[in-house]
Amino acid sequence: MEGPYVLELTRVSTTTWRAALVEDRLNREIRSIHEFSGSELVEDLVTESERLLSLCRERNWWSTDSDRLQSAIRTLRARPRLLP
Numbered sequence: 001m002e003g004p005y006v007l008e009l010t011r012v013s014t015t016t017w018r019a020a021l022v023e024d025r026l027n028r029e030i031r032s033i034h035e036f037s038g039s040e041l042v043e044d045l046v047t048e049s050e051r052l053l054s055l056c057r058e059r060n061w062w063s064t065d066s067d068r069l070q071s072a073i074r075t076l077r078a079r080p081r082l083l084p
Contacts, residue, residue, distance in 0.1 A: 017041050049073055
């Protein structure tokens with residue numbers, strides 16, 4: 001995706017991740033940094049992905065990308081140690 005912002009995810013430790021919101025990839029102007037648990041990241045990604053898929057169904061925007069995302073969610077749900 002093109003644009004002036006990029007989100008960089010970095011694993012800090014076995015349980016902690018860092019997200020940096022960077023403006024202007026060339027000059028790397030960091031606008032915000034947050035740290036959080038890996039399980040929190042996975043749960044939030046799953047929750048928002050499910051919300052996105054629901055919207056795609058409602059608006060008849062389903063595609064092969066939707067199928068892949070739905071499959072990835074099922075895989076994560078089948079591995080409960082990844083979720084809080």
